[in-house]
Amino acid sequence: MDVVELAHKAISPILYSLGFYQRSWSRKAKTQGIVAVPYYHRIVDSHEVNSGLLADELGVPADIFEAQMRFMLKHFTPIRPSQVNEALKKPGLYFTVTFDDGFEDNYTVAAPILKKLGISGAFYVVSDYVGTDKLFWWEQLAYLLKNTQKKQIDISQVYPLWLEQEKLPKIILLDSAVHVQEAQKKLAAAFRHTKPCDIPQTILKLAKELAVAAVQIGRDHPLMNWEQLHDLQNQGFEIGGHTASHINLGKAETNDYAHEINQSTQDLSSKLKSPVETFAYPYGTFSHYTHAASKEVANNGYTCAFTTNNGVITQSSDKYEYPRFTLNKSWPFACAFNVASAFRSGS
The missing domain is CATH 1.10.533 (Death Domain, Fas)
Known part of the structure; x- marks a missing residue:
């Protein structure tokens, strides 16, 4: 974070309280739809669950997640991920929420909070891992x-x-x-x-x-199974593609990434008995997929795909390389700072 960004962060409580952020976002959305997409991995029921975990194992505690969703609801209109393309045609501020990898706490902790708040969203699952004990x-x-x-x-x-x-x-x-x-x-x-x-x-x-025996199975943090994914669908949520084995599409050979995308699409469509409309790239930055991979995603019938490149979605965004962003605190001014950073990166 550079000096300007640090200074901006320091005064974010004032900017938010004066309505600076809100007016800026509304001005940009007067002539086009703008869609903000926060993304998550694990959502855990308490702060204590994170005790002793390393960085990639950590989850966002439920109280923080709910506060972030309430912030988004206050300033943006919720839509489904599959509605992003259409929302861009209508002036306004919209948002949807996404979850990568398919952890069971998405079903047990995150989904009930979203349901309570009237928010939809998508869960991007790794098809070969659904309902298994395999470790990433x-x-x-x-x-x-x-x-x-x-x-x-x-x-x-x-x-x-x-x-x-x-x-x-x-x-x-x-x-x-x-x-x-x-x-x-x-x-x-x-x-x-x-x-x-x-x-x-x-x-x-x-x-x-x-000097430790390698392990490939034996999960501490379960993944969702097909029954739970069906239930999420029945509740109005969407299930999306995330490859078959969470492969880095930017480093994979052409045959490998084509197989990963195709197999995942076929498995999800077959198991869920419905088309799979949206996709999220594993890891998700520019170094983790290629334009050729994004064309393969398009060829599989997906309406859009999400990266983890920081930004908000506008009419100029490539629909197979839509940006997303993270919210890292529960305070409204901190959420506003994250959203404002996404606006500066991607609009």
Whole structure:
């Protein structure tokens, strides 16, 4: 965050209380629809659930999530994700909410809050993982880091290319809780830019370096099953594609990413007995998908697709590369600051 952004953040309570943000958003929406799309992964029922977890395992506590949704309702009109394209044709401020990866707490914690507030949304699920006990690679990484007795990692013994490609230091320390958290963030970032075919073997090498047996099943945080996804549909929510195995579409070979998108689409349509209308790219930034991949998404009949590039959706947005953003606090002025940042990035 640069100096200007820090200064803006410091005065955000004043800007919000004076209505500066609200007037700015309304002016931009006088001649076109603008859609804001916050995205989430896990929503947990209490702050205590996050105790002892590493960065990628954390969830947004229910009270914070509800406060954020109430903020969005106050300033934006709720729509379904599949309605974004049409909403852009009508002047106004709209929003929808999305969830990636398909964690069960989306069903048990998030959905009841949304239902209570009259908000729809979409849950983007990894089709090969629905109802299974399989672990995503970042969960395998967290397990290794939390269970090792080693005090450091020698990256040259794990994935030497990271030293140059990701600028990782040769030695990453694990000698304190703070260093373990930092290690998780550095390693997760490196894994996200690694070819999908290299990830399983790299996890095994990391397990050997840390002297911990690698695990591929045994979830602490369950995923939704097909019955729960059907129930969400019946409640008025949408289920969307998120590939078959959460692959990095930007690093995958053409045949691999085509299979991941096609297989996911077929599985979801077959299991849910209805067309799947929208898609979200795993990881979601520009380095995690290609324009060729977005064309494959279009060819599978999706009406639009969401990235995690920061921004709001306008008429000039590519409908297969729609931006989203995160809300990181519960205070209204903090939510306004996040939304304003998205407006500056994507409008």
